[in-house]
Amino acid sequence: MVRPWETLPLGKCNKVQALYPSVKLLITGLYLFCSAVLSTIRLDGYPVFAVGWFFILPLLARMSGIFRVFCRDFLKIFLVSLFILLVQCFSFRGGEILASFAFLKFYKAGLIKGMILGFSIMNTAGVFLWMFKTMENRELAFAIDAAGMNRMASFVFMSSLGMIRTLERSSRIIMDAQRARGLETQGNILVRARAFSPILIPLILSAVTSAEERALTLEARGFDVPGTRTHIFTVAHSPYDRAARRIALGITACVVGSRIALWLL
Secondary structure, three states: OOOHHHEHHHHOOOOOOOOOHHHHHHHHHHHHHHHHHHOOOOEOOEOHHHHHHHOHHHHHHHHHOOHHHHHHHHHHHHHHHHHHHHHHHHHOOOOOEEEEEOOEEEEHHHHHHHHHHHHHHHHHHHHHHHHHHOOOHHHHHHHHHHOOOOHHHHHHHHHHHHHHHHHHHHHHHHHHHHHHOOOOOOOOHHHHHHOHHHHHHHHHHHHHHHHHHHHHHHHHOOOOOOOOOOOOOEOOOOOOHHHHHHHHHHHHHHHHHHHHHHHHO
16 A cells, blocks of 8 residues: 655655656656757867757756755766866867967867767766756656566666665775774775775675575565565656656757758758
8 A cells, every 4th residue: 555655756846856757767868869969060160069058957957956966976077077178188189289288289179079078978977967866766666667667677777776876885884894904995096906805805795695685585575476566655747747748859859950950051
C-alpha cells in the first residue's frame, strides 16, 4: 500500500524538480542534441552559438532551485575544461598567432579547437549534473520499472549508478582506517602513490564481497519470482510535464530549423 506522504513530487515544491523522470531524460537528450547541432554553426571559425547555448544550464539550475549546489559541483568540470582549452591553445598550431608568451604561442586554431572541446565537455557533463541533482536514483528506477523495462536490466542500470557513491564511501572508510594504522595518505604525489595499493586492494575486495551479499539479499527477497511488483513509494506525473515537454521540443525544432535555414543560405 502506498501512503500519500511517500509520493515524491509532493515533497518537491519546485515545479522543475517535480517533473517526471522521463521528462527530465527527454530534456537532457534534447539539450545534448541541440548542443551538437549548434556546435556546427561557426562565426569566423568560432563556435559562438555553442558558447551561448551553455548559459541555458545556469538558467535551468536557477529555475530548479539548485543554483548554488550546481555551481559548487560544476566548478570541477569548469576547471578541467579550462585546462583542456589552455592546452589546446598552446599545443595546437595553425592559423594566426593571437598572442605569445616567451616561447609559448597562442594560436587561433588552438583556441577554436579548445573552445569546441571545452564547451562540449561542459555542456555534456553540466546537463547530466543538473539531471542527477534534480532526480533521485529511486525516482529513475520507478520510472524505468513503470515503463515496462526488464527488472534485471533496470537493476543492473541502477546498481551501476549507485556503485560510484558506494565505492566513494568505501574508499573514505578504508583511507581513514589505513591512516589510523599509520599509513600516510596525504602529501606529495610520491606519498599518495605509495598509499594507492594499500587502499585499492581492500576496496576491490570489499566491492566483490558486497556484490555477493547483494545477490544473496535479492534471492532472499524473491527478486526472480514472477508476478506483479509493489513499490514502497510512487512517483506521480507533474501537471507541468506536458508543458515542459512541449517547450523542449519547440526549442529543439527552432534550433534544427535555424540550422537548416543557415545551411540553405
